[in-house]
Amino acid sequence: MRHSKPYSVLFILAITIVFGFLLALAATALKPAQDFNAAVNVKRNILVAVGLLERGADVALEEIDRIYNESMQSFAVDPQGRIVDGVRGADLDLEDELDKPGDQQRYPVFVVATDGQAEAYALPVYGKGLWSTLYGYLALEPDLNTVRGITFYDHGETPGLGAEITEPWFQENFVGKQIFDDLGNLRAITVVKGKVVDRVSRAEERRFYVDGISGASITSRGVTNLLADKLGIYEPYIRRVRGQQAAL
Secondary structure, three states, rough: OOOOOHHHHHHHHHHHHHHHHHHHHHHHHHHHHHHHHHHHHHHHHHHHOOOOOOOOOOOOHHHHHHHHHHHEEEEEEOOOEEOOOOOOOHOHHHHHHHOOOOHOOOOOOEEEEEEEEEEEEEEEEEEEEOOOEEEEEEEEEOOOOOEEEEEEEOOOOOOOOOOHHHHHHHHHOOOEEEEEEEOOOEEEEEEEOOOOHHOOOOOHHHHHHEEEOOOOHHHHEEEEEEEEHHHHHHHHHHHHHHHHHHHH
């Protein structure tokens, strides 16, 4: 049985509306779960960076959320490195904050603390790679100089090349490196092309460098740049705390 053209158009339109409504309904219903999963993924990376969760461990999302809530504290600092009263770092997004006028910016800081003593700090870091923006966390020891860990949780780099930034071999290169030299200058950390032992002759200088990723020089340079940039943003706070430690 043949249908008229108007009938066919109306039929297709009705099907489109119905399925569009069902898709929108499904997306709305799933959004809370999707938001929870995304938030827990960030928490997982913070916990891995500070050493409270084993890298690659198969842990339920609810358990990750519990460990984070019991172990981590967060607060915000201003561009001068002063803690901002009443602001939780977990409620801030560094990328959004850096889009604001300078005097309105607030930077999130995450801390593992026991009996009021900091055991590790985690700072959000992000910056451009080859194809995408790289997002991660850098964790520092209580001295705010020695790297405890680093993670990258979101990027769009090339699999097998730039995407190696998420691999344990690359991230573990950062553990034990330092961000200040003996004169107190902020050095951040440089990702070299090739092996550090082949590129940096002085052994004492190797604490500021990590091995690069073969075939991913632009992504490696992006990691170097994002660390230097974001540590520069947090430098006033880091120096303020280090100064207080030295005064004790």
